[in-house]
Amino acid sequence: MQIVVTGAAGLLGSNVVSVGNDRGHDVVGTYHSTKPSFEVPLYELDICDTDRFRELLDEHEPAVVINCAAMTDVDGCESASSAASEVNGEAPGELAAACEEHDVDFVHVSTDYVFDGTKTEPHTESDEPSPVQEYGASKLDGEQAVQSSHSNPLIARLSFVYGIDRSTGELTGFPAWVRGRLEDGEETPLFVDQHVTPSRAGSTAETLVDAVENDSSGLFHVASRSCVTPYEFGEQVCALMDASDALLQEGSQAALDRPATRPEYTCLDVSKIEEELGRTQPTLSEDLAAIADAF
């Protein structure tokens, strides 16, 4: 199958390229500012440039486009809300519309930050979104734009993405930060007032490609089965490194003054995607074990 991956230089995008390639699909990647090092056709593309995107569809005639491109800096979106709205809110709808016209399937990636964090049990796909910062609001706009522009899109909401960047080979995201601090012997404050279901980029990419191969469509939560605080996540990193957890300190995100408000509880219920694919999503321990070499 021919697959176009937008945002191929990003953490998730690099994993989708890698999984697609490993499974024998013909993968084409697009990147924004940095060209990734993959042996697949690569094109520079700003996803707001719909004309260029249509040219790529004409040239490659893919079966599916998987949109992993987004403005992901939550505080950055707060101060650049019109750019966030353009990239995260409007462009996905334009990409989806172009795919609909070309009879191409469309997969779009969204976020647990569409929720306001007031619930205390994992969110299902039928829970009402209510974002509390520009990033979440722009991503919710993107979901809605995709839904109204394409007849059968697949939209996957992820949570707290981390993993191995398959272009650079580097561990990326929260566990890389924790690993670095522990290696340097630095005290490491980790939030106990944030709850997430960490999504490893590698297993998420496997799930997305599984869903494409399964011809799935609809809205799905794609994350691990483990609802944890960053402190609990840090404890698992410590154990993998065989390091003392004496350096871990309980921290509070409420005590931090950051431009964007963060929700307290955005764990995702993954039972719908599990039922769709007939298998379970990984736990955080299983996900970390899969990349244990990085620790």
Ligand SMILES: NC(=O)c1ccc[n+]([C@@H]2O[C@H](COP(=O)([O-])OP(=O)(O)OC[C@H]3O[C@@H](n4cnc5c(N)ncnc54)[C@H](OP(=O)(O)O)[C@@H]3O)[C@@H](O)[C@H]2O)c1
């Ligand atoms: N990271 C998380 O914790 C998290 C949590 C939940 C959901 N998500 C969602 O998961 C998806 C993938 O995120 P990620 O973690 O892989 O983020 P990432 O590593 O920041 O990748 C995003 C990619 O999008 C590219 N991009 C930004 N603006 C673009 C534009 N105008 N045109 C084309 N490409 C553009 C970036 O390229 P440049 O850097 O060159 O601009 C980057 O390579 C996103 O939809 C995100 O909202 C992420």
